[in-house]
Amino acid sequence: MPGEIHESVRPFLSNHKREGDLLRPFLAAGFDISWANTRTYERTTITVFLLRASAELAESYGFEYELVLAYSRFDAVEPRTIRAIEHVFSTDPAKGRVEPLLCFLISEAPNTDAWVSSYLLENKESRIVVPFAASALVEKSADAWTVRNQLQKHFLLLDRYKYTLPLREDTYFFGRGHELGQILDFCRRSENAAVFGLRKTGKTSLLWKLQRVLEKDPKHRVEVFDGQSPSLRKRHWNQALEYIAKRLVRDQLPGALPGFSELDAADEFLSVLRTLVQVANLERITIVIDEVEWITPRTAADKHWETEFLEFWQAIRTAQSIFPRFNVVIAGVNPAIAEESRFGDFQNPLFGIVTTIFLRGLSKLESNELVQKIGKIVGIRYDPTALLSLFEQYAGHPLLTRLACSHVAQMAQVAGEPFPLKVAKGRLDKQRALRDDELVFYVRHVVDELERFYPEEYRSLEALSVGDIQKFQFAASQGQSCTHLFRYGVVSAPEHPYVTYSVLADYVASENARREGRPWRMRLAAPDDREGFLSVRLREIAEDMRELERVAKAASQPSLFGPNSFPEADRLRDAVVAKDSQTLGSTLSILNRCFIESIDRYGTxxxxxxxxFSKVKAAYPSLFDALHRIRVYRNNEHHLELVPGVEASLREYLQRDLDEALAASDQKYWALLQRCLDELIRAIQIELARLEQ
Structure with missing residues (x-):
């Protein structure tokens, strides 16, 4: 049923004939036009409409609220056009009234589609913008399907579930209201706080959210520091204080800062704070140090922090005692800095003066909100059984939940299913093994440091993961031997313990099998699933490799492939499941040509x-190892003899990748290909994480 124009909008359209013509296909598609006006922001004027979807459209696409439609009459689309639209969302009447994660844009620019697609790929925290070319909307043939087809093409094109970086904006920030409220209260009372949790639980996103909220008060200065960054951890304690002071003053103080010698650094830090408060008219100061274990004894990469943590934190405590409206928030994986009273011969200055919050998974309601709201802009609706299944499998872990949903979308696209898509528990159960195989690399990233920092607790987790509940309960009864498993939310409770993340339990059990030498240490994709596995994995590798290129360029790292990226990317779709030596060699050749030879050509x-072997190996060590594995295995399949160096590398990789039972099996060809793909995507994730710090 066609949409209607609200009476209040008709006078506006009588003076804007072009806009009226452009709206005709939207009315045919079932959108009502409820509001209209022009808006100017940053010297850019746009016409803004609010659309209300029909019941049928709302059911199909999950629209709950009205939608913003912006029209730009200019013949070019620019970032300021998007900023003008963003401003609409924060002002009346759109504020709180419209769908928060997407909007429509009509432009007179001839390249609207291409420009918007490129912009959204580069700005992954942006709202989804569905572009419409004005010329297409005014054609005589334009109708409801002109709008629906564009929705299908763009609204469902970008996978906003698959975003693995900390969130700097509010657009895709979900949940954590309770934890944020706690930390806000601490900061507004100038009390010290700490946030600890496993990797990828959203600690850094929460800290950036904290900064955005606190700095709405112009008299509250907040700076967030990354303890993992060489800019902080490579400095000695007095230099670190100077670095923090420089960041806090933001060039607002006249003249140079004092010298921050070892003898005077503590007094000079306090002096800077006092002067800053007066000059900038501040009432409170908060410093946030993320990844604090990098400047903590026993976990620090730089040895001077084994002792210099004492001077650093004593200077901070001295400043707090004299200027009481100065507080610290620390965060990381290892809470030793807040839990232990001593490090060696030295008392811990922070012991007893920091309130600790352990960040677990999202609550069930928060997890459901994340899944459903992003689902709207991906074109997927999860029914209640599916939402519950996702929460039970991934325990509200934000990254794992998002990646699981991303996998559902990818599998549907591979199968050619029409969108919008409705997902029930049965689909999740059917795809579970393949999906969790996809997530294993991220799970490894989550638990690696748990094993590193708490090896005894990790062994208890292994026992529980392989079903030895009695062994776990005995360990849990022995004082603090399982404390962090409970605090991190990895294990439910001492009375009825189970691993809350089923995907994590599967991974730990698999690693236990490998460590204890059980046959088939590697979990191979089932034969019937391998074609789908290969298709999805290669797509992920291509996407993530392009993301790595972008991040590397921003970090001024050596280019991998030069200006043309990897030009053989289209050949990836010719890869086949490895069933024997010939098919293994064929797919390895495609991977080698696409990635390694592209690097070689750029080097030439x-x-x-x-x-x-020089620049790439030095700049991207994990990626080099994964790509070198592919090159070595490929050469082994295509050459009768290998030079001694390559032969040695082959033996090393085979020893790492195949146990004896698997090496003697007819499954070894697929196992080698799966290992190459597994290690390649894992290496890309490692490099991304390292470069984004």
Whole structure:
């Protein structure tokens, strides 16, 4: 049923004939036009409409609220056009009234589709913008399907579930209201706080959210520091204080800062705070140190922090005692800095003066909100059984939940299913093994430091994961031997313990099998699932590799492939499941040509023939190892004899990748291919995490 124009909008359209013509297909599609006006922001004027979807559209796409439609009459789309639209969302009447994660844009620019697609790929925290070319909307043939087809093409094109970086904006920030409220209260009372949790539980996103909220008060200065960054951890304690002071003053103080010698650094830090408060008219100061274990004894990468933590935190405590409206928030994986009274011969200055919050998974309601709201812009609706199943499998872990939903979308696209898509528990159960195989690399990232920091607790987790509940309960009864498993929310409770993340339990059990030498240490994709596994994995590798190129460029790292990215990417779809030596060699050749030979060609173009073994190996060590594995295995399949160096590398990789039972099996060809793909995507994630710090 066609949509209607609200009476209040008709006078506006009588003076804007072009806009009226552009709206015709939206009315045909079933959208009502409820409001209209022009808006100017940053010297850019746009026409704004609010659309209300029909019941049928709302059911299909999950629209609960009205939608923003913006029209730009200019012949070019620019970032300021998007900023003008963003401003609409924060002002009346749109504020709190419209769908928060998407909008429509009509433009007179001839390249609207391409520009918006490129913008959204580069700005993954942006709302989804569905572009419409004005020329297409005014054609005589334009109708309801002109709008629906564009929705199908763009609204469902970008996978907003698959975003693995900390969130700097509010657009896709979900939940954590309770934890945020707690920390806000601490900061407004100038009390010290700590946030600890496993990797990828959203600690850094929460800290940036904290900064955004606190700095709405212009008299509250907040700075967030990354303890893992060499800019902080490589400095000695007095230099670190100077670095923090420089960041806090933001060039607002006249003249240079004092010298921050070892003898005077503590007094000079306090002096800077006092002067800053007066000059900038501040009432409160908060410093936030993320990844604090990097400047904590026993876990610090730089040895001077084994002793210099004492001077650093004593200076902070001295400043707090004299200027009581100065507080610290620390965060990380290892809570030793807040839990232990001593480090060696030294008392811990922070012991007893920091209130600790352990960040677990999202609550069930928060997890459901994340899944459903992003689902709207991905074109997927999860029924209540599916929502519950997701929460039971991933315990509200924000990254794992999002990636699980991303996998559902990818599998549907591979199968050619029409969108919008409705997902029930049965689909999740059917895809579970393949999906969790996809997530295993991220799970490894989550638990690696648990094993590193608390090896005894990790062994208890292994026992529980392989079903030895009695062994776990005995360990849990022995004082503090399982404390952090409970605090992190990895294990439910001492009375009825189970691993809350089923995907994590599967991973730990698999690693236990490998460590104890049980046959088939590697969990192979089932034969019937391998074609789908290969398709999805190669797509993920291509996407993540392009993301790595972008992040590496921003970090001024050596280019991997040069300006043309990896030009053989289209050949990836020719890869086949490895069933024997020939098919293994064929797919490895495609991978080698796409990635390694592309690097070699770029190196040759800049007159560096050993570019892969020099620059790439030095700048991307994890990626080099994964790509070198592919090259070595490929050469083994295509050459009768290998030079001694390559032969040695082959033996090393085979020893790492195949146990004896698997090496003697006819499954070894698929196992080698799966290992190459597994290690390649894991390496990309490692490099991304390292470069984004």
């Amino acid at each position: 173009s800049i007159a560096e023939k050993k570019y892969f």
